[in-house]
Structures are given as C-alpha cells and as structure tokens.
Amino acid sequence: MPDEKKLRIVIVDQNPLRTAILRDGLREAGYEQVLVVDTFLDLEVRLRAIDADIVLIDLENPSRDVLEQMIRISGAAARPVAMFADSSDSAMINAAIDAGVSAYVVDGLKKERVKTIVDLTVSRFNAFARLREELVAAQGQLADRKAIDQAKGLVMKAKNIPEEQAYAMMRKVAMNEGKKIAEIARSILTAAEFLR
Amino acid sequence: MTRLLRISYMPLTDAGLLFVAAAKHFDREEGLRFELRPEASWANLRDKLALGICDAAHMLAPAVVASALGLDGFPAPMIGAVALGLDGNAISVSPSLGAALRAKIFGDASDPAVTARALAEIVAERAAQGQPALRFAHVFPFSSHHYQLRLWLGAGKIDPAAVRLTVTPPPLMEASIAGGYIDGFCVGEPWNTLAQRSGVAEVLHPCCALVRDCPEKVLAFPREAATLEPEISHAAARAVQRAAAWGERQENHAEFCELIAEKLGAGATPEMVAASLGHDGSAPWLRLDAQATALSGAQALWLFVLMVAAGQVEASDANAEAAGKAFWPLDGAPVAPSINLHGGTAFDPAKWRESLALF
Numbered sequence: 001m002p003d004e005k006k007l008r009i010v011i012v013d014q015n016p017l018r019t020a021i022l023r024d025g026l027r028e029a030g031y032e033q034v035l036v037v038d039t040f041l042d043l044e045v046r047l048r049a050i051d052a053d054i055v056l057i058d059l060e061n062p063s064r065d066v067l068e069q070m071i072r073i074s075g076a077a078a079r080p081v082a083m084f085a086d087s088s089d090s091a092m093i094n095a096a097i098d099a100g101v102s103a104y105v106v107d108g109l110k111k112e113r114v115k116t117i118v119d120l121t122v123s124r125f126n127a128f129a130r131l132r133e134e135l136v137a138a139q140g141q142l143a144d145r146k147a148i149d150q151a152k153g154l155v156m157k158a159k160n161i162p163e164e165q166a167y168a169m170m171r172k173v174a175m176n177e178g179k180k181i182a183e184i185a186r187s188i189l190t191a192a193e194f195l196r
Numbered sequence: 197m198t199r200l201l202r203i204s205y206m207p208l209t210d211a212g213l214l215f216v217a218a219a220k221h222f223d224r225e226e227g228l229r230f231e232l233r234p235e236a237s238w239a240n241l242r243d244k245l246a247l248g249i250c251d252a253a254h255m256l257a258p259a260v261v262a263s264a265l266g267l268d269g270f271p272a273p274m275i276g277a278v279a280l281g282l283d284g285n286a287i288s289v290s291p292s293l294g295a296a297l298r299a300k301i302f303g304d305a306s307d308p309a310v311t312a313r314a315l316a317e318i319v320a321e322r323a324a325q326g327q328p329a330l331r332f333a334h335v336f337p338f339s340s341h342h343y344q345l346r347l348w349l350g351a352g353k354i355d356p357a358a359v360r361l362t363v364t365p366p367p368l369m370e371a372s373i374a375g376g377y378i379d380g381f382c383v384g385e386p387w388n389t390l391a392q393r394s395g396v397a398e399v400l401h402p403c404c405a406l407v408r409d410c411p412e413k414v415l416a417f418p419r420e421a422a423t424l425e426p427e428i429s430h431a432a433a434r435a436v437q438r439a440a441a442w443g444e445r446q447e448n449h450a451e452f453c454e455l456i457a458e459k460l461g462a463g464a465t466p467e468m469v470a471a472s473l474g475h476d477g478s479a480p481w482l483r484l485d486a487q488a489t490a491l492s493g494a495q496a497l498w499l500f501v502l503m504v505a506a507g508q509v510e511a512s513d514a515n516a517e518a519a520g521k522a523f524w525p526l527d528g529a530p531v532a533p534s535i536n537l538h539g540g541t542a543f544d545p546a547k548w549r550e551s552l553a554l555f
Contacts, residue, residue, distance in 0.1 A: 042377040044362050062365035064239040065336050069363035072337040072508075093247065102243075 008033045009117065010052040012043070012063060018128040022056070025124040026117070044070055054114065055104040056121050059097065067104045092118060099125040144182035151185035154192050198229045201432060203415070204241050205254035207234050208366075209385040209469055210281040210413050212456035212484055214254060217439035219455050225438070226431040232459075237365065238336045245418060246272035252432060254280060255416035257523075261499045262338040264419075264522035265509055275422050276414030276496075276523040278433035279489045282533070283404040284412050284472065284482035285341050286388040287348060288397040289380035290373050293318075293330070297400070308401045308538060312352025319358050333364035333372060333381040340412055341382040343502035344403040350505075350555040351406070351538060373397050384412070385472045385482060386464040402481040408536040409483070411495040414523065422524065433489075433526045441486040449475050491523040492532035494545040501548050505555040516548060 009031055013019045019036050026034045037046055040063045047055065047070060055067060092115060096102065099122040103114065148170070155166040170188070174181040201223070205211040217223050218230040233250065235241050241253045242263075255274065263274045287308075289297065298305070300314035319330060334341035342361065349356055364372050366387045372378045374396040382403065391397040403410065415432060422429045443452035453466040453475065460469075467476070474480025500519035504511045525532070535543040543551060 040365075040368060041372055041375055045377075059240065059243075060236050062236040062367060064237040065365055066363045068239050069337050097247070097249070102239075 006033065007031060007117075008035070008051065008053045010035045010037055010047065010050055010055045012037045012040070012047075012055060012057040012061065014038050014040070015128075017131070018125065021128050021131075022121060022124040025120055029116075029120055031117070040066075054117060056117070057102055057104070059100045059102045064102060071104055092122075095119075095122050099123075099129070101125050144180075144185075147182055147185040147189060151188040154188060198224055198227055199428065200231055201228045201252060201428070202231045202233065202250040203252045203254065203432075204233045204235045204244055204250040206238065206241065207460055207462065208254075208413075209456060209460065209464070209472060209482060210284050210484070211254045212452075212459075212469070213280050213436050213439045213443070213489065214415070215459040216443055216452060216455050217435045219459075220439065220442060222435040222438040222442070223432075226435040228428070228431050228435060230432075230435070238339075242268065242274075245274060245416060248418075251417070251421070252277070252429070253416050254413055256336055256339045257411040257414045257495070258338040258340060258343070258499045258503065259336065260414055260416050261496050261519050261522045262503065262508070264496075265500075265503075265515055265518055267503075267509060268338070273419045274416040274522075275419045275429075276491055277417050277422065277429040278415050278436045278526065278529075279411060279491050279495075279532070280413040280415055280436065280484075282409045282412055282483040282488040283402070283480075284384050285344055285382055285403040286385075286399050286481060287345065287380060287382045287401045287403065288373075288388050288391055288399050290376075290378075290397060291395070293379045294398045294400065306401070306405065308348050308405050309351040311400060312348050312350075312354065314352075315349075316352040316354045319354055323358065329358060329360050330379045331360040331362055331377070333362050333369060333378045333383075335363060335366060335383060337363070337508070338503070340403070340410055340499075340502070341384070343499075343506060344406055344410070345382045346502075346506055346555060347406045347538070348401070370394060370396055386460065386462075386468050389468050389471070390463055402479070404481055406538050409488075409533040410535060411491075411499060414491065429524070430526060433529070437486055437489045437526075437529065440484055440489045444485045487530045487533060490530045490532035491525045493520040493523065493525075494543065495532055495535065496520050496522045497545045497548055498535050498543050498551075501543075501551045505552055511549065511552070520545075 009026060011019055011022055023034050023036060035050055043063050043066045057064060096118060101121050103118050152163060152166045156163060170184050171181055174184045203214060205214055214230060214232060218232055223230040238256055238259060241255060244250045245253045260274045260276045262268050296318055297311055297314045300317050301310055303310040305311060332345050334345055345361060346356055364378060366383050369381050369383055369387055370391045388399050392399050415436060417429045442448055453469040456469045457464045457466040470476050471478055472482045473484060497516060497520050500516055503509045509515055537543060
C-alpha cells in the first residue's frame, strides 16, 4: 500500500533510547514520516501543528489525558483510542498493556493499518525493556566484580597471602554461608570501613 | 475472609477517603481489603477498570456519566457506587492575568460573576488588538474542572470560543503556567496551593463559589461487575462512608489530615489538607464528610446538563434518563445535598432544561 508510507506517526516520549529504537523500527518497516515530541508542555498545540495520523505514547504517561481531549474535539473524523475502543482483539490489547503502549488515532484509519503499527510498537517497547534489563544486569555484574577485586586486595594485604588464596578463602566462606561471593566481598568492605 | 479489592486512584486530596478507609481498616470491617494503586492519568484509570486490571477506581464523576451515555467510545459503562467528596477544585490564574483582572474589577472580587465580567473586558480587548486568545487548562474532557471553567465564563457572558480551553495533566500545571503556555487553570487540591506557594499562580476562586456541593469524584465500578456482585460495591461504599464519618469527628481531624497528606506525598502537608477542609477556620473548599459521600440521580442529571452545555451530548429526554442512572445510591445512605448554583438557587432536576440558560 503506497499511501501507508505517507502516514504521519508521532512518538510522544522523553526516553531518547526507546524513541530511537521505535523510530528506527518504523522507518525500517517503511514508514517515512515518523516524528518525535519529547517535551510535554504545550502538547496539544505541538501535536496540532504536526497534524498526526497516529500518536504513540507510553501507557503511563500523564499526557494521555491531553490526547483524550484532542480526539474529542478534532471533529467528526476523529476516532477514539485505537487499541482500547475495540476490545475484539484482546491478544493485541494484552500485549500492548504488558509492553506499556497506547496509541491514539487522530483520523479514521482502518483497524488493520493501526494494528500493524501497534504490533511494531509493542515489539520495540519490549525490545527496549529487555535492553534496559540487560543494561541493569551488566551494571550489577560490573559493580560485583569491582567489590570482589577490592575485597580480595584487602584480604591479601591483611593476611599477606597471594591473590588466588584470598579468592579461594572468600569463595569458601560464600559457599559455607550459602551466599554470593559478591555479598561476602561487600561484607568485608563494610567491616574494613568500620575498623579503619 | 476478606476480599481483595484493587482500587486505582489519582494522587489528589479527594482520594483521601480511600486512604483513610484502608489505614483505619474500615475496609476490613466490611470484609474487603483495599489495595490502592496510584495512576498517572484518568484515561489510564478508565482503561484499567474496563479491562479488569483494577476492580474499582477513583473517578471523575462526569466521566462515569459519560460512560453511561456511551460518549467515551468505550463499550464498558461504569457506575458510581459512592461519592468520594464534593467540590474541591479552584480556578487559579497567572500573576499577570490576576493583576489585569484586579485593574478592571468593579465590586466584590470574591464573586466569580464580578471577576468574569472583568475577564470579559480583557478577552474583548485582546481580540480587538489581535492578541492571541487566553488559554485555560482543565484536566479531562469529562471533568467538573472543564465545566466549572465554562460556568465562570458564562457568568461573564463570555463565549467559550473566545478563549482556548485545553487539557494539562495536574503535575504539569505549574510548569505550564510558569512557561506562559496557559494563563489559568482549574484543578483540584493540592495543585492550586502548590502552584500558589511557588509564586507562579494565584488562586482566584474556589469552585464552590460557582456551584456548591458539586459532585466531583466517585468510586467507580464496571456496571457489569456491580450488577453481578452488588454486595462488593455496597461494602466498598460503606467502608468509604465510615471513613468519612470517622474523619468528621473533631478529635480525628488531625489524624485524618495526616493520613491523607502522608499518602499524597509530593509536597502535600497536613496543614494544606486541613485548610481545604476548613479545619483551620477558613472557608472550606472541599467536603469529605459523610453526607458528601451520598449519591443521587439529581447529581448525575446536573452533570448531564453541564455536558449538554459543553456541546458533548444532545439534550434529549432519553439521554437525560440514561445519565440519571449512572450513580447507584446505597440504601440507607445519607441524602445527597442539593446542588446550589451561583446566586443561591438550587438545581431542580425536574427543570433541567432551564439550567442550560446559565451558560
């Protein structure tokens, strides 16, 4: 469908990473006119100036109420909330809620066309959430490794033993107490701080 | 055995009876356990209620009436099981609009008709000079905030089309008025007080100066769920009423306000809550007493009139009848107070069409 590419899609979101992921996804799928609004002040005026066909917004964004107003007064062609107005597709609705996506159709787009865009948004929001989880996990691992290295250094110095032996001691304590080695390392660091 | 009731709410002072019912275990005494979940938008509350993600919601009373009329584009009508208070909103303006109004006021500045006539002059002057129209924000298309702005404009015989009415989420009101994107707003507590404290807005009128004992928020249930299990919505209504009756007693005033302020957070203080309720001797803006939890068909009809005046629904008898059934008063509950309009007349549900002349 050639006119599909002309749809004006607006992403209202302040998270630059999530926005980039979604915009790239939409562009890859051939939607050329993807715009981002990342400030929520004066939102109604900004969105009217853009003249969007569809607005994608985080389900938990307080500015959803602004969109409720917009679709209410944008005239006879206005359609209410795309995904929630028609509860016949409960799988799509549940997926969208789990991902935290809501979509507003400003003009009378056909349901199938909206569904394609919403499905894509859902998968991109989920991809972003996974990325963030991985990032948090990676940061945690990094912090753990740092704590273990510091604690190991303290043990080596206090007991005048080589690195491998210090590590082996910490691992043994961790196993005996049923804890992670990083937890033992943090206990050592706390105790050392205390006794300094 | 207690039954879990997942209730979503917006962090506003008039969610207070839910906080108090849970904190003082009035919910348990009615066989329920309120699990309270804050939300960020009215749209989210409505959606989550319709989709069964929550069981009940702190909801704008007009949004419930709108759903009964099928105006919200949703095939999931809500009902009001108990009122969560009356009044509570205020109109605030930017310091510059406040000063412009004072320069033109002729008469008692606490009378909204007086300030509205001053506003009418300013609106006309701006139009004559080709300046952009003044902008006023409310919170949702189906909200008493929206209609109270229209009532104020009506008191000055100002055509609503001569100003711009827009929606701004309450947490953004302060930044919006400070940034010059809006010239005034109508919002519930604690937002007026917070904006006034930071100096970006001044409270012009509590909305009870425009209409007193106006229905504001209700505890909403999906109509289907309330029909299938009426005992649940009734028990929740009783728990709310008990919280209100408890809070009404002088000896509980301090704890009542503390419980609400603590749960609200975000800069709200017990003193602010006490001031809005008139506990400090000032004129109350907000009612959270037991009588203020009563619902009536007349209240729903009044909200219908406001919707008609805002051009949201046709003034037909069939619509009036459907609207009147949106609230389900509890048997044996106190009688809801009648709605008193500016000038002292009470709203007469039998003559609802005549009330349209107010706008």
